[in-house]
Amino acid sequence: MNTFSSDLKESILEEIVRFRLVDSNVAGWTNYRLLQLLLGEGYLTLNDIKGQVHNVLILIGIQQYKQILNGKYPDHVSSCGAFGYAVTHDKVMSGFAKTIKFDPGETIEDYKKLAIGLVERVTTQLLTQPKDKTKFALLIKAGNEECFDSH
Helix, strand or coil, X not given: CCCCCHHHHHHHHHHHCCCCCCCCHHHHHHHHHHHHHHHHCXXXXXXXXXXXXXXXXXXXXXXXXXXXXXXXXXXXXXXXXXHHHHHHXXXXXXXXXXXXXXXXXXXXXXXXXXXXXXXXXHHHHHCCCCCCHHHCCCCCCCCHHHCCCCC
């Protein structure tokens, strides 16, 4: 296995495995190719990538929590899955979740369910060659494909 210094490895992962609510197709295609190269050459492992995906999902989930604090309801967060992921990992105030006004029939448990397998789904998409590189898009709004009908 080839190695980088831990600082360089962390910087590379932060740069490649980053999620914005808006990203370009070119960046997604380039990131896919870089991940494949670094995995193939042994500079990164699958666990390295999953660890960074976890970190980014937590950050996005905290952003969703801040949207709620700013007066938006959970059914209007940008990523239902990331919000549920942050709640599941106790990265947002668990007691606060009880005060959220969900839509009728929704509970915090619904959001937590969206977090199940999210790291694996995002990692798989990061490592899957797109059929058309001009239409390549990551799960920037990770979990949004599974948000509730009110979206």
